[in-house]
Amino acid sequence: MLFFRVLFVLLLTAYGCTPDYAIVAPEQVIYIEQEVEKEVPGEVWVESFTQPQTTNGVDIVWVIDRSCSMLDDEPQIMLGVQAMMDALPDKGWRLNMISTDPSKALEYKDFPLIPGDTLADAYDLFDSMANVPSAEEKGFEALHKYVTESPEAKYWMREDAALLVVFVSDEDDQSTRVFPMTSDFTDWYTSTRAEGSTFMSSVVHLSVAESMCNHAPVWEGKRYRGATGVYKGNVIDICTKDWSAGVKDAARKVEPHEDWELTYIPEPVSIKVFIDTYLNTDWHYDAATNKVVFDVIPPPASLVEIGYVIQPS
Numbered sequence: 001m002l003f004f005r006v007l008f009v010l011l012l013t014a015y016g017c018t019p020d021y022a023i024v025a026p027e028q029v030i031y032i033e034q035e036v037e038k039e040v041p042g043e044v045w046v047e048s049f050t051q052p053q054t055t056n057g058v059d060i061v062w063v064i065d066r067s068c069s070m071l072d073d074e075p076q077i078m079l080g081v082q083a084m085m086d087a088l089p090d091k092g093w094r095l096n097m098i099s100t101d102p103s104k105a106l107e108y109k110d111f112p113l114i115p116g117d118t119l120a121d122a123y124d125l126f127d128s129m130a131n132v133p134s135a136e137e138k139g140f141e142a143l144h145k146y147v148t149e150s151p152e153a154k155y156w157m158r159e160d161a162a163l164l165v166v167f168v169s170d171e172d173d174q175s176t177r178v179f180p181m182t183s184d185f186t187d188w189y190t191s192t193r194a195e196g197s198t199f200m201s202s203v204v205h206l207s208v209a210e211s212m213c214n215h216a217p218v219w220e221g222k223r224y225r226g227a228t229g230v231y232k233g234n235v236i237d238i239c240t241k242d243w244s245a246g247v248k249d250a251a252r253k254v255e256p257h258e259d260w261e262l263t264y265i266p267e268p269v270s271i272k273v274f275i276d277t278y279l280n281t282d283w284h285y286d287a288a289t290n291k292v293v294f295d296v297i298p299p300p301a302s303l304v305e306i307g308y309v310i311q312p313s
Helices: 068-087 119-127 139-149 151-156 182-191 222-230 244-252
Strands: 007-011 035-039 044-050 058-064 093-099 162-168 198-204 235-237 259-261 272-275 278-280 283-286 291-294 303-309
Touching: 058 068, 058 139, 068 093, 068 119, 068 162, 068 244, 093 119, 093 139, 139 151, 139 182, 139 222, 162 222, 162 244, 182 198, 182 222, 198 222, 198 244, 222 235, 235 244
Parallel strands: 058 093, 058 162, 162 198, 198 235
Antiparallel strands: 007 035, 044 303, 259 291, 272 278, 272 303, 283 291
16 A cells, blocks of 8 residues: 655745836835645545446356355345345346355356346345255355356356455355465456456454354354455455445445545545556545545546545544
């Protein structure tokens, strides 16, 4: 992340120029316009994102643990799917579901949900995924097998569309035979689409210290979290009763950003925006929404960094 000092310009009072034939009296004071840089005191915060590519819609795959331990999570899963469908644009998306069990990956032959489909259609698609009492917890491997080997996946998935994957499991990924390191999986996943067109979210157990679960043990989804972090995606605690906020945010991240809501309230004069390390001025700050609004939308795959001094609480 780019480190920089946040500065602002103090503009001194400037008077009009005298004609070139005027005689300046000895007591007259001439004011000269100057730019003076002055530090704004306070804690500096920098946040960043990579601008998504403009693509032909988005393909979405929910990779869901269908083992018996997940039965009580089915209502939240369907509420999450509904929230995502509501947050997606009116056209251009396709959404399908598969199991985390690689042996079942090639059995899913249903066409995905598309704009205009209802929650009832989503339930039908979910119910077509038979519950697998002894399902393997290999979400990475299951997705890889489905994308690379399934004839149905090759039919409905589009190479020029963005790809969003949502992992849902109460255990960590165990695809260590195919993907020994999490980076082995993310390297493959990134390669499936153009730069800046792969996205990820996960609904998993967090660490005991972070989790909202009221039971033990907790199988933290470390590999899922690690992979999701590569794409700056949303990690949702599986023990929360409502996943909709995080799922909606995951859906919105596939669209190019026309604005960016800041994490903290800034000192407005301290805000600096960099696009691919170059200082940019094609934006304005909207205090009512606490957003930096881009007057010129950053180009696809560009790194956007926004730094500012946090306003004292």
